[in-house]
Amino acid sequence: MRPIMPSDSEGLVTFYADVSDQSKYFRFFSPMPTLSEKDLHRITNVDHHSRVAFVLTVAEKILAIASYELVAPGEAEVAFLVQDAHQGRGMGQLLLEHLAQAARERDVHRFTAEVLPDNQRMLQVFYEQGYQVMGGWDEGVMHLEFNIDPTDTAMGVMAAREHRAEAASIEAFLSARSVAVIGASRRSDTIGAALVRNLVLGDYAGKVYVVNPTADAVAGMPAYARVGDIPDDVDVAIVAVPADAVQDVVLDCAAKGVHGLIVISSGFAETGEDGRQRQRRLVGLARSYGLRLIGPNALGIINTAADVSLNASLSPIMPPRGRAGFFCQSGALGSAILEKVQGRGLGLSTFVSAGNRADVSGNDLLQYWEEDESTEVVLLYLESIGNPRKFSRIARRVSRNKPVIAVRSGRTTQGVPMGHVVRSIEAPQAAVDAMFRQAGVIQVDTLDEMFDVAQLLAHQPLPRGPRVAVVGNSDALGLLAADAAAASGLEVTRSVALGAEAGAEDFETALDKVIDDPEVDGLVVIYIPPLNAGGAEVANALAAVSEQSDKPIVATFLGREGVPELLRVPDLAGNTAGRGSVPSYPAVEQAVRALSRVCEYNHWLDRQPDADELLEDVDHDAAARMLAELLMHSPQGRDLTFAECKELLGHYGITLWDRIAVNSAEEAVRAADLLGWDAVLKATAEPLRQRPDLGYVWRNIADADEMRHAFESLAKTVPSITDAAFVVMRTAPPGVPVRMDGLEDPLFGPAVSFSISGAITELVGDKAYRIPPITGQDAAEAVRSIKAAPLLFGHRGSEAVDVDAVEDLFRRVAHLKNDLQQVAALDLSLVHATTNGVAVLDAAIRFEPVVDPRSDWFTRRLNVHPGDTLPD
Structure with missing residues (x-):
């Protein structure tokens, strides 16, 4: 799928010629056997703002087209055309998903459509997508309209379609009825020969074909020069040829109708920038023909089911049949894993070693194992996570029915192997660990511990x-x-x-x-x-x-x-x-x-998954408009002023206490007169706030004389009155100081943390992280999980604070951070948790432009790489 381009005119003519007269009539409401030059120009030349159009292709051949055109502010009319041979395959729903996301990003929130009543398939697309469709009649035409904001039903439809598609694509590998080994050799010490040997000795129930253009036979089987020469169907091709020859193999396999490729060949992203570009071209080519790809630089796959018995890997070990599915990324480590499995008598249902993980990933295997009756325990060895938010969403669902055990390498360094074309996670390790815990994933430190837990779950x-x-x-x-x-x-x-x-x-x-x-x-x-x-x-x-x-x-x-x-x-x-x-x-x-x-x-x-109760006094639209206006004037982003922080937090029902900046004793007196006495004078400059040994704050100031004395005393402790950034505030009620932070990781997404405020907390790392969106139960567990939590519950005879208010505030911070990706950093550095609520005394917020939107699960993002010639 990609945006339509002016160069698609010729392809559109070919596409339109293959569409039936009835489908053309349904689209244009009149006989229209051909498209005129004017029609072609209008369809292929869009501005991608008020008019957006996508095409679905296999290779360069267009199979479907969908578009929307703005008809009023916030409202657009949609239209679809799918070749008859491909109708009923879900293309309309997929196109609608992309159109809806493109529209939401352009402040369009309602779609309309004109549909003839006989066009049942088009009506079905709208209704089955989960939107609340309303309709009326006008001169024999149905006028439909619906909001495209992602409802629970619509998101459920999208998730179900995604699950079915990804699970089916993996099943095509693991249940392959025929396998071709491309690069099979007569020399017994070659990779190709090992692949053929492992397939045959593993008692594979399907058919094995060997491809070698210079041999008549390999291992006693006839050899074919090309995959296309094989007389029967081929489900999966195992590729073991030099890296620069792999693309030709992809084209040959696509022409043959192969469903999936297992690329054992190395020489791709793990070798440097040239290999990275080669890998990118390989993936793009495979996807353009509708092929899924495991690898490159992969060890291979194994299915121990008796009716399949597939060992399409470099490992000679065929593990015993068991109830655990295993996914890893390292080929070398995969061999060691299979040896450990055999030694422990654990048994596997299926095994996939994905190498550089250029296409098929652990997320795909989770989708497959969720429905696989022979897999009861899921084992993951993860060297990188390409889409953490999607992983969290799927793992949370799978973990409800099947335990997921994971080892994540590079936890301390957050490093990524060279062959994995993903960004490293910049979020703290504790935040990533929190994501695993929230998803119910059993995260362990070593492979041995993974097997320790797996053999318990598999048998007890x-x-x-x-x-x-x-x-x-x-x-x-x-x-x-x-x-x-x-x-x-x-x-x-x-x-x-x-x-x-x-x-x-x-x-x-x-x-x-x-x-x-x-x-x-x-x-x-x-x-x-x-x-x-x-x-x-x-x-x-x-x-x-x-x-x-x-x-x-x-x-x-x-x-x-x-x-x-x-x-x-x-x-x-x-x-x-x-x-x-x-x-x-x-x-x-x-x-x-x-x-x-x-x-x-x-x-x-x-823990019963609780519904995320709606928070009152939240105005997301107002907050989004505010940030959009700020970005217009500060396109590179900046720190919000105190007044701007107060306004933005207010949109989420968070009250930031007033403060007045002062530079003299008399200004401080006037400020206290305005705010009310029992005031506080403090220096807010960052170097002073981080020095607890300096007395930078004076509390409980009752009158003007005390304020003048306080100002003069504090002024002597700072290098410069102006640089100290003195402010006057009301004195907060007694309580426990807590801190709530939010951050935005370019790969990981949003994370929020809770802690007791103070330098000691920072030194010992006593913070609880959670990944938005969070529920009330998540907030309650975060507040109680830190080591200093007893301070909130009446430690050593003190009064317990209003913990409900603390949890509510933490949920609001998480809600804000989840909604507003433009908020790069959020810090409520001083919140007084009292016996009767919370007082937010200090806040710092930084906003930045969104360069790479999050891969939210309801977002349908097109894959665009640097150098691709797509329109702006």
């Missing part, structure tokens, strides 16, 4: 709560388990020491009693065998109890890692380790930590 039920029992035959390890549980936020409600000589019957009896205990939510079992004992009988007893238990059991069994053979319970499909199998950990601390992670996930699940 979720705990009902954080109460655990420790059962074992080692007192020392039992104490270690108790210490680890306390450190991990678990509560040991029962500890059963069986003694070193305990046998299978002792364990079984103890486990049965503990499982029946209503005060126990999960079990940690420790078995260290006495001399000359193999533990088989104890293992059988443990597996038998676990198979019937509705509470999770983790074990340190003989120091084994993974799911040992002795502790496995085969499932109905005959997999090696089914539900009820007991995961074992070489260290008891690992077992407890894994159980703690799962408890945190279960706590997130128990």
